[in-house]
Amino acid sequence: MNEYTERVRRLQEQLRHKRIDGCMITQNVDLYYFTGSMQTGYLFVPSAGEALFLVRRSVVRAQSESAVKAEPLGSFRSMGERLAGAYRSLFGEAASSGRKLRLAAEFDVLPVQQLQRLEAVLPAVEWVDGSMIIRELRMIKSAAELACIREAARVIDLAFEDAAQAIRPGITELELMSRIELFVRREGHLGMMRMRGYNQEVITGMVGAGDAAATPTYFDGPAGGLGLSAASPQSASRRPIQANEPILIDIGCCIDGYIIDQTRTAVIGSLTDDLVRAYEVSERIIRSVEARLLPGTVCEQLYMHSLQLAHDAGLSDHFMGYGDDQVKFLGHGIGLEIDELPVLAKGFSYPLQPGMVIAIEPKFTFPQRGVVGIENSYAITGNGYEKLTVTREGLIRL
Template sequence: MDERAERRRRLQDKMKAAGVDGCVITQNVDLYYLIGSMQTGYLFLPAEGEAVFFVRRSYTRACEEADVAVEELGSMRGFGARLAEALPGLFRRPDGGKAVLATEFDVLPVQQFQRLEGAVPGARWVDGSMLVRETRMIKSAAEIAAIREAARVIDIAYEAAIAALRPGMAEFELMAEVESVIRRNGHMGLMRVRGYNQEIITGMIGAGSAAAMPTYFDGPAGGQGLGPASPQSAGRRPIGTGEPVLIDIGCCIDGYVIDQTRTAVVGELPDDLRRAYDLSEAVLRATEANLKPGVICEDLYAAALDQVREAGLSDHFMGFGRDQVKFLGHGIGLEIDELPVLARGFRYPLEPGMVIAIEPKFTFPGRGVVGIENTYAITADGFEKLTVSREGIAAVPK
């Protein structure tokens, strides 16, 4: 398939620029992105030339799915020898130095890496995470179309949630409604996240004090969850009247995820929370005004911080106190935590093909979280809003 050949070519360009002779790609999502198959094995991609997918399991299925040459992996002992054989020149560099191989240090466990090192003793290994993640950062038209479809499905689920919302129902019951709708509309049953120890179910529905509970999850609103074994997302607390219900949900269609947040309430929100919600929309509008190629990611975050400071809500922005997170948005695609991040230190200029979820939110301990989150694709002259759900606070009668 031409599109994936182009992805591999872009990765090869980055490898050459970084002085990397070859990549050994191990992670299921990276494999799917580069060759269309996530069977278990190692993809060897030299800086020049064709890739070979060495498959542990299932070889049968990999042959059907992958658009590169497929070989059975066999023993790890033989793997290095076969690399050298299949790719003459790589381990006999003219300068006498060791070949430089890259793999995904951000996800590959130590144990498996040590096996790779043992199998390919003639190599010097470096971290290839950023090469792969930066390649994946720029989406094709087909990828954006997949995220658009996920956005369409999550809108159906959002409307179903609003229709089902009743005071007294538990957060997890409302989430069950959402999950049922997305599953019947093509959701794969899971959403993928890259970060170690990070988990995502289908997002988070949280009301009142439960939504404002901090947790390990690297987002502005964690939620109480069902207990310490699942300390995030929807919990058992009944949804009350007059408290914000944060509906931060996603789904995964054909591998691509969407992330969307809306704020609902049974009855009416107190004035100060309604004003905070209005500020979240204002931050989103101000960010949209700068959402075009060339704008630097961290500048969008800095501008949002300024806007919130002027409104006097800095302490509540993106979490509260010591549990605040330090970003405004994140790349999204096959995983929920992709590049770029709208945060300090991210100097990427916006480029067409980036897809970013932007999520200004305000946390009020003991009272709840309000906010909004849309997902955008950067275009040649600005952006396309992929999220299609209606904005504004969704007020349900008592």
Template sequence: MTHDAELYPADRLDRARAAAVAAGYDALLVSPGPDLRYLTGYEALPLERLTCLVLPAEGEAFLVVPRLEKPAAEASPVGGLGIEIAGWAETEDPYALVAGRLARGVGRVAVDDHMWAEKVFGFRAALPGAEQGLAGPLLHGLRMRKSPAEVAALRRAGAAIDRVHTRMADWLRAGRTEREVGRDIAEALLAEGHARVDFVIVASGPNGASPHHEVSDRVIGAGDPVVVDIGGTMPDGYCSDSTRTYAVGAPPADFLEYYAVLLAAQTAQTEAVRPGLTAEALDAVGRDLITAAGYGDRFIHRTGHGIGLETHEEPYIVAGSTRPLEPGMAFSVEPGVYLPGRHGARIEDIVVCTPDGGERLNVTGRELVVL
């Protein structure tokens, strides 16, 4: 857990309160998850017992925690924010505790997007006159514009995942199963500095045509293209995510043909990033090239997703999104081509929009690596 005041500054509570007030909410209720960590630095355990940051439109913020969790909360960055940490005993009703401390006549409350349904219903019973809404639209606007400290954290995560990709020749070879290779990769993610492994995709041969395949007991064969998409969470809470495609020996000719198209498209997209370009326009940069080469119907997902305290968060780089890119926005650029029953390929970098363009946070080579 980090105590870095630059990465988790105290003014986020004021900014979140201002966003809630502007949206007409009387209080913001945030349970354990990425929003709570963003606002306070506290990586609280998601338990059946209620932990909740209460941020009223008027009055002081406070954190409600089970009494047995209070020492952990005090030892976390919350302890340096100067807000009250209110512990509740096993025989108390924490929802009633929150309701009793909020101003009478609370009309609208925003709950975080990841709040468990049982807790949403607990607050609904304790605040029967309050309309509930999602806090995501308020907090996304804060979270998707990364500070310099957050960009530095993502840069460290990118370097860690790059180090894993540079070691792929140690593990990826014919005769091994995807699961065996995946196990080695997971160990390397931790060895290279991640606190947690979030996902490991080792998709060989026909499995490469399934973008979220993960691993199986399939034995990797000579000539197989293999999509390796991996990511984890660093000790400071920020995530990595990068995809490279490898070939175990000489791959099929048709694979080489579309891999060249994919590489040109992904390179064009990363070079196109700049403030003011819309998300859908960035998606179109690569999609148009892939479509012109005859593979448009084989690129079956959006170009990318934002990244930060979650692997997938705003902004999403997808057709239909007119959101303009802004400095500080960090997102994946990961076009893919997939031939069902045969093979597939994807290239993914995390890119940060800067005032004068974009910065790739994954800097390993994007050309096909033949092992």
């Protein structure tokens, strides 16, 4: 059984467990996860039996890539009859018992118009939200997925070292970011990091120095950055980097679909004692969290633990953003998207499991002065963790 078939099988297991008759997958990343192809169309996964990928475009390409049987969609309007014909027992059983089929779709990303189109061609269906089922399956990475993330980690490390030797007073955040992007792009970076959240965008992370880094933004992370304009209000700006201010280098890349995410703090010259100390607290937090990265540890507890350590250091107000602009998490799953499960935050009761991959990013924001912190990505193993990030740690003095 190949990897994709196994993923479909696990999805079916969950569908049956939740008494859902099938799942209609349409989002590009989820399509890739279950079929190996990112061509557009409708992947129908019945709760039992063979899945069918009805491809809108490109059929020929999907047929060469997909591990799931791929056929031309043809007329969208006849998709209901098509599926009823292909899954006679499933559709027939529901029809004869007078109940609606319960089908799941990705309500977290599926636009309302797309659901309405599905409702029109499959009228005897009760649509339910299947996004958590899919996200929870994707939360546990296979050996092949881990290998992809290690490769991305290797590339971002080289990009970081290349960038570090280019930092000098006067280089703008944008120039530095451009250099990093050129480096990772030539190594096969997609050009951006896919993100599931509504309205969220991330290209290659952010490079921010001093007050620019500490500028709050909509972006769902502890450090957003000034950005280029109100139309691009995050990440690198045209501000020149100066001596004796913290330079936050929070970067990642997406190689062959898989994302790495890491942060280092650098300085030309030196930082004041309080910023150095805050950086040291971020390392202390990550070391203490590492010691708890074991199967069974509950995600929420890691967040609460980090809050306690920040509090003990007298830095609660600065932790993960400042004041009203704080974010309420310590880390997030990564994989095909940068905002995967699990989240290290309140309300996330998942126990850690082997195969989870989590970016952990304790950071401290000082308004008008900058952001310091560290971020590594980790894979949970049978007895602890593998640190995927390979870049040197410590406050990097240039």
